[in-house]
Amino acid sequence: MALLFHSSGDSPEAWKAALLALEPGLDFRIFPETGNPAEIEFALGWAFPPGALAALPNLKCLCSLGAGVDHVFRDSTLPKGLPVVRLVDDAMADDMGDWVALNVLRFHRRDPEYRRFQTERRWVRLDQPYAKDRRVGILGIGFLGQAVARRLSAFGFPLAGWSRRPKRVPGVESFHGPEQLDAFLARTDILAILVPATPATENLMDARRLARLPKGAAIVNAARGRIIVDEALLAALDSGHISVAALDVFREEPLPSEHPYWCHPKVLVFPHIAAYTDPETAAAQVVDNLRRARAGAPLQNLVDMQAGY
C-alpha cells in the first residue's frame, strides 16, 4: 500500500521518518511525484490540490494533517464515500490549552491595559476581579475545547461550553444548538472559539452575536477565521463593546499586510501557531489507520461528512 503525502506547511522528510520508524516497509510518496496512481491507497495531507485525490482510483482513506478538515471540503471533486480521518493528538491538545490559557489570563489580568500604561510611562493600578467572577465560554467543546476547559479549570473561572449536541463535561455548564447560543454568549466574559469551520459555523460570530456578549468581553479565536465576520469584530472593538481579541486564525493566511488587524491597538495577531501538528506524536495514529484501511477494519477519528467535522 503506497501513501501519498501533500502539504505546503509540514515537512515531508519529518513525516517520512516518523512513519517509517513505525512502518519500515511503507512506500511513502510526495505529491506530485505520485508514480502509478493505482498504487496509492492512503493519502495524508493538508489541502491537496482540487482533483488530485479524484485521480487515485484505489484510494481507501484520506487523513487530514491536522485536527481541522475544512481544507478537505474545498475540493468539490473529492470522491463520494471516501472515508476521511483527522488527527486527535494529546500533544496538540496540550499546546492548545497553553495558548488559550495564555490569552485568557492575559485578558483576565488586564495585561493589554498595563502594556498601554507602560508606553505612556503611567503607574496605574486597576481593579482586579477574581477568577470566580470572570466567566469563560468555550464555543465548540470537543476534543480541543475540553482540553482547554481542563487547563482553565485550575484557575477557577466559571466555565461554559457550546456544542452541536447535548454534552456533559465535568465542571462545565453545557449549552447546545443555535437556540442556546444567545444564552451562552450572554454569560461569557471571555469567549474562546474552538468550533470547526463548517457551513453551519461560517460567519457565526456576526454583529448580532457579538452584541450578545456582555460589554467589554474579550475574544480568543483558535479555530478558523471564517467563524468571525471581520468587519463586525472591528466595529465592536472600535465601539468598545469588545475590549480585545487574540486571533490565531484568519480568512486569508498569511494575514495580508494591509489587513486592519495588523495594527489595531486592541488586536493581538498570531500566525496560526496555537497548536502544531507534530509527526513524532501523531505518526502512531496515522499508521494505525493505515493498517486499518489496509485490513478493511473500522477507521479511528472518522469525520462525519454530513456535519463537516
Ligand code: NAP
Ligand atoms: P472536535 O473534537 O470535532 O470538536 C468540535 C466541537 O465543536 C464539538 O463540541 C462540536 O459539537 C462543536 N460543533 C461543531 N459544529 C457545531 C455547530 N454547528 N454548532 C455547535 N457546536 C458545533 O474538534 P477539535 O479537535 O476540538 O478541533 C476544533 C477546531 O480547532 C478544528 O476544527 C480546527 O479548526 C481548530 N484547530 C486550530 C488549531 C490552531 O493551531 N489554531 C490547531 C488545531 C485545531 P459536538 O460535541 O456536539 O460534536
Ligand code: GLV
Ligand atoms: C490546525 O489548524 C489544525 O486544524 O490542526
